[in-house]
Amino acid sequence: MSSTTLEPNPSRRGAHAGSASSGKLPGDAISTGPGPSFLRVLNSEFIKFRTLLSTLILLACTVLVVVGFGALSAWGTGQFAEEALRDPQAAASFAAQGGDLAVGVPTSGIAFAQLILGSLGVLLMSSEFSTGMARSTFAAVPKRTPAFVAKLLVVMLTAFVVTVVSVYLAGLLSLPILGNYDLKLDLASSQSVKMLLVNSVYVAAVAAIGMALGSLLRNSAGGIMSLVGLFFVAPIAFQLIPGDFFVQTRKYLPGNTVEPMTAVQHMPDTLEAWQAALVLGAWVVVPVVLAAVVLKKRDV
Amino acid sequence: MIEAKGLTKVYGEKTAVSGVNFTVEAGRVTGFLGPNGAGKSTTMRMIMGLDRPTSGTVTVNGAPFASHAAPLRDVGALLDAKAVHTSRTAYNHLRAMAATHSIPKKRVHEVIEMTGLADVAKKKVGGFSLGMGQRLGIAAALLGDPQTVILDEPVNGLDPEGVVWVRNLVKYLASEGRTVFLSSHLMSEMAVTADHLIVIGRGRIIADAPIRDIINGKGRIRTRVRTDQPDQLMQLLAGDGVSVEVQENELLEVTGLDPRQIARAALDSRVMIYELTPLQASLEEAYMELTKDEVEYHSLITTGPSAPVQSGGN
Incomplete structure (x- = not known):
């Protein structure tokens, strides 16, 4: 940092440009190049996303955990099937479940994907504020909403793609393990594809809710705790607290919308698949819109 | 040109900026001088559309900053040396900002060279000294080759050589016909850098005049x-x-x-x-005189027996 020189001409613009604009021109009359279009802002947010090592580590962790849990679950399911062959009682319950346990193996680590990628959603927004980066971001994009939407797209797309890849890899790895126990899993079956897509959309939704929380609270710890509270604590609390209200409202929690959407048959006392999709959609749209409106109004 | 009209910012019960009017003209360095907490940074954040004025307006070249078609190409600002994600490298930070306006990578390298960051451009900003952070902030401000440059306390944390560099840079930018608005609480720095001075204290403009007039203030001969x-x-x-x-x-x-x-x-x-x-009253004395009733945080030590330092040049 010792050699600093003042370039003879830091300007790519001619020196006369300055005097030309000393009059009262409208602000945008002197702009000499492109401004922040949505695609450019999206590109900027994607650069920001991939140039943080911590982000890449979290994504790698997601893949590892989901694949690891898939393998573990494949082994566990195989053990269970083996048990069932010896014990007639277990065999009965195994048969009752349609022998379809294997189809849930690839998505068995989804709770962790949701936790990690949801937290990532929180962090990507809250760190803008905790590091002061937000001042640079919103000085470059003073309308703010395009930057928010661009970041939301990057977060949701990444969460979706990473979950699809992780779940598919988990499925591939569990095939030989399940094969060891003579269990069959068809990754191309409609139920497998449905499980893969619904869970990936769900994780993208959790990441979006996380980002909205990070934007509203502007605090990493607070955002992650709120997310954990909503997805991990609330379902348990609703189950433990007696009262008709909690039994009735439990199914509307965002974390309880996946099962109805992936179920082969509709279970009693749960939402229909389309209802669950709408509920999850509302859980995304409400906080995201609120966050966007508040972001536009609040001081950075 | 920057124009503030009745610009006011109230945080809860505290009025940070109170109905200020001023104009920052192109082609000269305008200093924005005031003690800590006087409202300098708040005013600059309002210019950049980051803080919403409670009342009043501020425009750059006739339009509010947020309504400019290419904001970074019109106005570059160093508002806070820490306006960077600490885990990102300096180069990637600038590249991400440049991408919003399709500013080519060549320009990113140019501002890195210009601010003397070439050796550390690939290092994480979190490890930067205050001075390097300031240089990165200045690099970001110059990225869009803007007509208006706003620098909040740019010499904070810079080594003496860096201070001289900033001084020459802002004078050069002004000589090109750009609008340069520079804040500081260091009177001595303003005396050698600014052509025109706006002095603020407790959210009010106390003086707005060419620097020579402020030094030779009337009734102070x-x-x-x-x-x-x-x-x-x-x-x-x-x-x-x-x-x-x-x-x-x-x-x-x-x-x-x-x-x-x-x-x-x-x-x-x-x-x-x-x-x-x-x-001749030094600017420092003139400043003390101007702000003596306006300082928000008095240090208790100044009430000691020692007389104020006489710093007037003879």
Whole structure:
């Protein structure tokens, strides 16, 4: 940092440009190049996303955990099937479940994907504020909403793609393990594809809710705790607290919308698949819109 | 050109900026001077559309910053040296900002070279010293080659060489016809950098004038006079707006008359004077004078027995 020189001409613009604009021109009359279009802002947010090592580590962790849990679950399911062959009682319950346990193996680590990628959603927004980066971001994009939407797209797309890849890899790895126990899993079956897509959309939704929380609270710890509270604590609390209200409202929690959407048959006392999709959609749209409106109004 | 009209910002019960009006003209360095907490940074954040004014307006080249078609190409700002994600490298930070306006990578490299960051551009910003952070902030401000440059306390944390560099840079930018608005609480820095000065204290504009006028503020012309007839001279000079202070036995300090008037009065009455020295108030003194009632946080130590340091140049 010792050699600093003042370039003879830091300007790519001619020196006369300055005097030309000393009059009262409208602000945008002197702009000499492109401004922040949505695609450019999206590109900027994607650069920001991939140039943080911590982000890449979290994504790698997601893949590892989901694949690891898939393998573990494949082994566990195989053990269970083996048990069932010896014990007639277990065999009965195994048969009752349609022998379809294997189809849930690839998505068995989804709770962790949701936790990690949801937290990532929180962090990507809250760190803008905790590091002061937000001042640079919103000085470059003073309308703010395009930057928010661009970041939301990057977060949701990444969460979706990473979950699809992780779940598919988990499925591939569990095939030989399940094969060891003579269990069959068809990754191309409609139920497998449905499980893969619904869970990936769900994780993208959790990441979006996380980002909205990070934007509203502007605090990493607070955002992650709120997310954990909503997805991990609330379902348990609703189950433990007696009262008709909690039994009735439990199914509307965002974390309880996946099962109805992936179920082969509709279970009693749960939402229909389309209802669950709408509920999850509302859980995304409400906080995201609120966050966007508040972001536009609040001081950075 | 930056124009503020009735610009006000209230945080809860505290008024940070109170109905200020000012114009920052192109082609010169305008200093924004004020003690800590005077409202400088708040004003600059309002110019950049980051803080919403409680009332009033501020425009850059006639339009609010947020309505510019290519904001980074019109206005570049160093608002806070820490406006960077600490885990990102300097190069990637600038590249991400440049991408919003399709500013080519070539320009990113240019501003890195220009600000002397080439050696550390690939390092994480979290490890930067305050001075390197300032250089990165200045690089970001210059990225869009903007017509208007706003720098909040740019010399904070810079080494002496860096201070001189910023001084030359802002003068150069102004000489190109750009609008340069520069804040500082360091009066001495303003005295050698700015052409025009806006002084703010407790959210109000206290002075808005060319720097020369502020240094030679009216009613602040002081002259040191030595005479062997101090009592007689004091009577001769007495009048409206004139104050005479006896410093030593034969040493007087006269405020409100210029040296020529004092010499004329002495000559007419045949009073011998053997020293007549104009004391130009330094900007620091003028600033202290301007802000003495406006400082928000007084340090208790200044009420000690030692007299204020006389820093006027002779």
